[in-house]
Amino acid sequence: MKAETAALALAAAREAAAAAAEVILHYWKRGVDVEIKGDATPVTIADREAEQAIRKLLRAALPEAAIYGEEYGLDGARDGLLWLVDPLDGTKSFVRRTPFFSTQIALMDRGELVLGVSSAPVYGETMWASAGGGAWFEGERVRVADTFDMKQASLSIGNVKTLTGDARWAALGALIRDSNRIRGYGDFCHYHLLARGSLDLVIESDVNILDVAALAAIVREAGGTFTDLAGQPPTLETTSVLAGTVAIHRQALRRLAV
Structure with missing residues (x-):
């Protein structure tokens, strides 16, 4: 992807995330009815209107790119430029008045991730990154920690229901025992903390791209x-x-390979 196209795409993704935040905050304040989709997950008008706002801005900025969204599916081909959109990741948190939800917008170029924007409007955080351009938190460049010893590592787990019935469950328990501390921040939150150097490893077994x-x-x-x-x-x-950090990820991968 050309540099000017990448810059345009990142600007559009950030603008789209901000537009989604307006929609989400509107419904957060007034409350919404909840529907249950065919896959037994909840959806609200906030999810749908936020995705519509995102799609409008992304199409205008990069009309040649396809869009794959949580609520409206795939529009276009998957093998070129492809936007990946979850307008309200954490709808279950949203409907239960828990602020751990976010808007997730990424761009793939022929299967490779080239940028991402993560906006958590109620929590008050926005992070973004582009290939070769670094990761940023509210205008400040961020880096993961340099933790290399599992005894000093802070771990966070999210959706791990299927892992409980897996042979790796015992390995995860041993990993936790050997770490410094374990938390369950979940959703966007533990990834933001990891990218900012406040956490060293994130493990989840039940997610969608x-x-x-x-x-x-x-x-x-x-x-x-x-x-x-x-x-x-x-x-x-x-x-x-x-x-995780490079060293802690390497150790965890080896120990979970059972």
């Missing part, structure tokens, strides 16, 4: 490693996450 694509771009540009639990880079089929 739309949940984590932007966060993967951010963590990578912050100097971290972001793969699935098998050590593979993110793809449209990704369903798990192992993200």
Whole structure:
């Protein structure tokens, strides 16, 4: 991707995230009705209107790119420029009045993540990154910590329901015992903390690529490693996450390979 196109795309993604934030905050203040989708997950008017606002701005800025969104599916081909959009990641938190939800916008270029924007309007954080341009938090460039010893590492786990029935569950328990501390920040929050150097490892076994694509771009540009639990880079089929500082990720991947 040309530099000018990349700059245009990042500006559009940030503008789209800000537009989604306006929609989300509007409904956060007044409350919404909740519907249950076919996959048994909740959806609200805030999800749908936020995605509509995002799509409008992304199409105007980069009309040649396809868009794959949580609420309205795929518009265009998957093999070129492809926007990945989750307008309200954490709808369950949103409807229960918990501020741990966000807007996630990423761009893939022929399967490679090239930028990401993660906006948590009620929590008050926005992070973004572009390939080769670093990771940024509210205008300040951020980096992961330089933690290399598991005994000093802070871990956070998110959605790990399927992992409880996996052979790796015992390995995760041993990893936790050998770490400095364990938390469960979840959603966007633990990835933001990782990219800012406040956390050293994130583990999740039940995610969708739309949940984590932007966060993967951010963590990578912050100097971290972001793969699935098998050590593979993110793809449209990704369903798990192992993200951390380079050294801690390497140790965790080895120990979870059972």
